[in-house]
Amino acid sequence: MKRLLPLTLLLAAVATPVAADMFKDLKETAKQTATQKAAEKLNLPTAAPVNAKVYLIAPANGATVSSPVKVVFGLSGAGVAPAGVQKENTGHHHLLIDQPTYDATLPLPATDQIKHFGGGQTEALLDLKPGKHTLQLMFADWKHQPFNPAVVSEQITLTVK
Ligand SMILES: [Cu+2]
Numbered sequence: 001m002k003r004l005l006p007l008t009l010l011l012a013a014v015a016t017p018v019a020a021d022m023f024k025d026l027k028e029t030a031k032q033t034a035t036q037k038a039a040e041k042l043n044l045p046t047a048a049p050v051n052a053k054v055y056l057i058a059p060a061n062g063a064t065v066s067s068p069v070k071v072v073f074g075l076s077g078a079g080v081a082p083a084g085v086q087k088e089n090t091g092h093h094h095l096l097i098d099q100p101t102y103d104a105t106l107p108l109p110a111t112d113q114i115k116h117f118g119g120g121q122t123e124a125l126l127d128l129k130p131g132k133h134t135l136q137l138m139f140a141d142w143k144h145q146p147f148n149p150a151v152v153s154e155q156i157t158l159t160v161k
Pocket residue numbers: 083092093094108116117118140143144
């Protein structure tokens with residue numbers, strides 16, 4: 001018995017920090033989930049990543065193209081993450097087609113004029129009717145809500161043959 005005691009103490013000493021760590025992790029996860037749920041419920045705006053800029057790499061402004069149009073998204077100063085993943089300095093792309101109206105204090109709806117790229121895509125093939133169209137890229141947070149301030153590209157105009 002006397003020989004077992006030091007071993008028991010040793011095991012207890014080893015086991016305790018591990019259990020404490022696990023408990024801390026669980027608490028951290030629970031806290032993060034609660035924060036995420038609250039942010040979602042209250043539509044809390046996410047501060048824009050400080051140096052985030054979005055721009056359209058293609059098509060070029062003023063271009064005449066045929067449908068489907070390959071649109072390539074450019075981003076600097078932030079990272080792309082799939083929708084639903086709350087990670088600092090990340091978001092996902094949205095394409096605003098022909099100047100849709102939207103409420104910047106709410107998550108962007110998914111419509112014919114507002115396309116979400118929640119899988120983290122950085123390009124798209126877009127079906128557009130012949131004629132003049134405008135495109136603007138918007139980078140929004142994990143819950144599809146525009147950043148504060150909004151991170152948007154210049155609007156480009158194109159003609160579809
Ligand atoms: Cu979205």
